Amino acid sequence: MTVIVVMGPSGSGKTTVGQMLADRLEVPFYEGDDFHPPENIAKISRGEGLSADDRRPWISTISKALNADAAPISVLACSALNAVVRDQLCEELRAEARFVLLDVPPEELLRRLQTRAAHFAGPDLLKSQLEALDAAEEAYRLPADRPADQLATAIADWIQAAPSS
Template sequence: MNQVNLPPIIVMGVSGSGKSTLGALLGQRLGIPFIDGDDLHPVANKEKMKAGHPLDDDDRRPWLETIGRTLADSQAEGHSSVVACSALKRSYRDLLRALAPGLVFVHLTGDSGTIAERMAARSHEYMPPALLSSQLATLEPLAADEKHLLVDVRQTPAAMVEQIVSGLGCGAPA
């Protein structure tokens, strides 16, 4: 599988799971652009989260549409992209897939204790650790009809990237 045949990819999971780190490494490994979905949030969303308030579906919809259009634009340009995006609910993932057909979700999974430790050890522009519980409560498991890979965050980043490359069925050069 070469770059042209790669599907659009969302690295998903709750805050603190490592989406941005892994997405950047995966994009580099596959030779495709990486986009941090956090950078696509409107200022109002960032301010709301910074104040400790979770986003609701109305807040997220324009953001998700921007992500979906970004992935679709990459496809139209003849290449794939990797985007880090929480994609916690099935309805969010359905919207993303409607805009970017063939989308594959790479779900970074881990227990709440591991993720909470990671969040406590980092500094984030607007996502306080207090919002982890709301994200875990919102998270809906991927269904069999959603193209996806599950990746345990307790592995090294390099091992996770290789698991994803293998799961995508591509032998992209290291």
């Protein structure tokens, strides 16, 4: 089993591209933001970045939901900004996690967050998101300042070209 984790900072297109990819592959899509406890949503809504202690239970909830799903492939939209989060996903998921990082220049992220329709994460979160994002060397890094359908195609091609270990 494989979970394709579409990762990146707020505004990078995880939800948009992840949903498109899941539709294309005809596999389940999981939106990481749907699993936050209310206190995390309140914090993010205030423009405050989450701490490691805030993220741990959130990632556990996501992992449990995915582990209850027997689909051979699933797509998860989850920021997974640092190695602690990615390691927790790898440890807790029964499936193999394969990370793809949507790499978008900060000025484009800001533009998207300023124009995104109602969402609890706004542009004031961006600074802490960029500070939290690490090199994510294990991820497939996709330059993502281009149309979402092209990105979904690129990820589907990557999955097919490099099957799971």
